């Protein structure tokens with residue numbers, strides 16, 4: 001990390017030979033190093049802490065004094081595993097969560113990289129330098145659904161060049177963890193390269209047994225946030241993984257997994273917490289890292305221990321403990337003033353020595369970022385006529401009475417294969433007598449392929465919807481009525497990415513997501529929230545039975561969660577790693593720009 005305040009200046013301020021810029025007087029300072037609460041002052045010079053103790057000698061005429069009597073003074077919270085694209089973007093996420101006390105966010109780069117490549121992504125990081133708080137990145141080594149040409153895009157030279165950037169602190173989760181288990185040379189060598197640079201490698205080992213975890217750790221992975229039982233937490237801690245307790249909108253698991261601590265005797269030194277990319281509605285209701293703290297304490301964790309997990313533990317895992325995660329000299333001045341250790345909602349948020357929020361409101365301007373200038377891909381090069389053709393959407397059926405592997409939703413993101421024999425009408429499966437089925441098609445934005453499927457228990461009154469909000473960011477079209485599906489697809493095409501829902505011929509919802517097909521370009525979190533709530537409402541009214549529509553859409557097309565998936569390769573069976581129905585060539589003329 002780079003600082004404005006140099007060490008000579010800090011030495012002078014600590015001795016009262018130079019005045020502090022800011023002085024937090026008489027607070028109850030939570031010392032996350034020693035696990036104590038100590039009444040003392042904190043002196044800040046430029047962007048760093050210069051002094052913590054009883055002396056007031058650094059107060060000068062121009063020092064801003066904040067009276068912290070009867071208040072707690074704690075380090076800014078750290079989110080070690082964020083996905084800044086759940087309709088919100090890195091700026092609108094910050095607008096919401098920095099006032100809630102999260103001063104450091106470690107972001108995943110997947111969709112930025114998919115649409116910007118290495119150069120565009122690096123340029124975006126330069127633009128983000130004006131964003132208050134610390135924004136550091138983990139870079140993906142592979143996508144979340146294999147596709148033709150993937151290795152050319154995730155090229156070794158590009159990935160290594162990103163790993164060398166100061167704002168990149170390691171490799172991001174490899175959701176296709178069998179690559180690690182099987183020792184894929186590209187993945188292993190890149191993780192090794194990150195280590196040689198002193199950087200970390202985040203993991204994603206959902207459903208991985210203890211024995212298999214051994215291989216993942218041997219492959220160089222440093223952390224995992226995928227434990228969903230207390231036993232899985234113990235497995236990870238015991239194998240030397242930094243173990244991140246997750247409470248997200250998709251998986252609000254904290255009440256279960258925290259039992260590994262509250263009902264056991266393990267050390268929490270290597271335990272962190274994450275919100276893992278919650279949807280906007282969840283953040284609005286439960287907060288961000290502040291919400292993790294509230295809940296952890298409600299569930300029986302002592303407040304200091306909970307605080308350590310989201311400050312010093314996270315900083316140590318990230319290799320940043322000399323910079324962030326605690327209140328001590330020379331650390332970055334990311335400090336919160338809290339009324340209590342129950343709500344964990346800060347009255348004042350200081351980031352880099354500046355008051356950036358008070359009583360939940362931002363006090364600094366947010367940078368205006370022209371996100372789209374960094375995108376190197378056209379939103380669509382397939383022609384509009386192709387997606388406007390209703391014949392593209394029903395499930396093609398060659399033989400009568402053949403068994404179709406239907407993607408059957410058991411929960412918001414978990415599916416199973418249900419084989420059904422459906423009647424055939426004009427070469428397509430006829431679902432008219434099966435109210436709980438919908439057609440689904442995933443269409444390449446460049447018009448080379450299309451994957452077809454039938455979904456069960458998705459939304460039984462849905463005529464047509466289209467969405468680029470999915471882990472491939474290609475055009476996912478779902479519904480019972482092919483004409484409405486085509487209309488929805490055309491609207492998303494015209495918006496350059498987003499979500500559209502059609503009833504019959506009528507448009508009922510349009511959500512423009514021009515930024516990679518996943519995000520708004522708006523810097524207001526309220527926009528993302530409004531879109532999220534409208535989408536969930538609209539889909540629920542049409543029979544969607546689960547709690548997290550954005551994650552249902554996101555993971556339908558990924559290659560890592562149990563059951564069947566609709567991927568660029570076709571209908572994919574995750575456990576056996578087989579494509580059971582292949583994607584088709586989309587024999588069409590594409591338009592060139």
Ligand SMILES: Nc1ncnc2[nH]cnc12
Nearest residue numbers: 083144175276277471554
């Ligand atoms: N693996 C993942 N990919 C994209 N978004 C996510 N949010 C949570 N996990 C995610």
